[in-house]
Amino acid sequence: MGGPGKFHARDVNCSYMSWSDPRDGGSGRRGYHHGNLREALLDAALELIAAKGPAGFTVAEAARLAGVSPAAPYRHFRDADALLAEVALRGFDRLAEALQKAWNGGAPNPLSAFEDMGRAYLAFARNEPAYYAAMFDSRIATEAHPGLQASSDRAFNVLRDAAEVLAATFPKERRPPALMIALHIWAMTHGIASLFVRPDPSRRKLPMSAEDLLEAGVLLYLQSLNSPGPVQR
Amino acid sequence: MGGPGKFHARDVNCSYMSWSDPRDGGSGRRGYHHGNLREALLDAALELIAAKGPAGFTVAEAARLAGVSPAAPYRHFRDADALLAEVALRGFDRLAEALQKAWNGGAPNPLSAFEDMGRAYLAFARNEPAYYAAMFDSRIATEAHPGLQASSDRAFNVLRDAAEVLAATFPKERRPPALMIALHIWAMTHGIASLFVRPDPSRRKLPMSAEDLLEAGVLLYLQSLNSPGPVQR
DNA sequence: TGTACATCAGTGAACGCGCGTTCACTGATGTAC
DNA sequence: TGTACATCAGTGAACGCGCGTTCACTGATGTAC
Numbered sequence A, B: 001m002g003g004p005g006k007f008h009a010r011d012v013n014c015s016y017m018s019w020s021d022p023r024d025g026g027s028g029r030r031g032y033h034h035g036n037l038r039e040a041l042l043d044a045a046l047e048l049i050a051a052k053g054p055a056g057f058t059v060a061e062a063a064r065l066a067g068v069s070p071a072a073p074y075r076h077f078r079d080a081d082a083l084l085a086e087v088a089l090r091g092f093d094r095l096a097e098a099l100q101k102a103w104n105g106g107a108p109n110p111l112s113a114f115e116d117m118g119r120a121y122l123a124f125a126r127n128e129p130a131y132y133a134a135m136f137d138s139r140i141a142t143e144a145h146p147g148l149q150a151s152s153d154r155a156f157n158v159l160r161d162a163a164e165v166l167a168a169t170f171p172k173e174r175r176p177p178a179l180m181i182a183l184h185i186w187a188m189t190h191g192i193a194s195l196f197v198r199p200d201p202s203r204r205k206l207p208m209s210a211e212d213l214l215e216a217g218v219l220l221y222l223q224s225l226n227s228p229g230p231v232q233r
Numbered sequence C, D: 001t002g003t004a005c006a007t008c009a010g011t012g013a014a015c016g017c018g019c020g021t022t023c024a025c026t027g028a029t030g031t032a033c
Helices: A014-018 A037-052 A059-065 A080-106 A110-127 A129-136 A148-167 A178-197 A210-226 B014-018 B037-052 B059-065 B080-106 B110-127 B129-136 B148-167 B178-197 B210-226
Strands: none
Touching: A037 A059, A037 A080, A037 A129, A059 A080, A080 A110, A080 A129, A080 A148, A110 A129, A110 A148, A110 A178, A110 A210, A129 A178, A148 A178, A178 A210, A178 B178, A178 B210, A210 B178, A210 B210, B037 B059, B037 B080, B037 B129, B059 B080, B080 B110, B080 B129, B080 B148, B110 B129, B110 B148, B110 B178, B110 B210, B129 B178, B148 B178, B178 B210
């Protein structure tokens, strides 16, 4: 497995720079103190989750990946769940950031910005399966870890705010609440991401690109907001 | 934990009758041969998954629940994954059955039958979390276990056939393919079920009933199929 | 009806393994004076 | 600038545990004759 030294940061995320202690001159050796163990453990957890699913992560192996004794992680995390919860929290932050960036203030226009957000969600599921699994698959109870709920809400609120702007472009009569629109779009997007996109053993095949499927679905859904009346039976 | 004897069938599923060997006169004792070990192991797996998630299931504990030595399961399943795959397969069969029943041949009319199917999907996620987790959450690769893919397809085809019938009730011009409709509805339903319905530690709160959310979403989506033209910007 | 035999489901002991967590400890860091 | 000391991050050995899997076995079942 990749790279020199005992660490395996590889393509896990962007905090590679923090893996080697700045004080060791970049040689890869370190002294008694790791210097960045907390970050290193979070990176190791990501790598393990990506490789074996959220259940395949263990504190002992994360410590080994970080080149540290099995007792060391307990200086930074109360237990395995606390570490996983922190991974999930950071995942929500990254997702919120990605969605925010894709929405881009509603430019060039709310609809296409909205579609961009959907694509960003799928891209996140595809490119960050470890975060995605920690956020949605895992044994972590959202309520049990303070901050996690807030972080999750922050990500959803990006979607909700966008839905608010988008909804305002549609005729007012019979328009459903923006919150509901946001929930529908989230559910469809999340369903597509979970069933067809994330690189999991249980991923399903799809006779078209997931992006196209989502775009068509969102367009059809939103089209109804222009529709004059209720569906006819 | 419940009930007399060493077995814990409880409310796991309907095969309770098979737990006690018919040859022991219902006393709960059994001889050297279990008589229904395969079924008992599947039931035990369901119970364990329900209690601790798909990762919390182990062959040894399933054997213990079934009142049998840890080596016995290997007479019936090659390994733990084979057992889990069988659980998933049966889950798809049960889901297909539930959807078929809810669809009820499209009666009383395609739209309301379609809505009933959606509710049946949510009910399945709510009431059979163990099956649901084994089917969608797990480490089981659909392709690796013959029959599993077919079983999964069978369930989806119920939805697809229904979409076919439903689509035929809408104006033909600009109507998307029934397969696509089915995928959109599946994704939205699955998203709602996964995020808001299944009783998991990571379930989210919802400001309305999941059933109402889904019904509104499906109605809005289908409404667009009556709509005269593409969405206006 | 009885007997010999093949089949096969379950036994129980054993193996090596990795886990989570604890503990008293130790070595590095940084700060007060 | 130097020294004493508090703080704290990481050590390494140990614990008890449960796991998956194997093995030669044994007892029950059913079948041939």
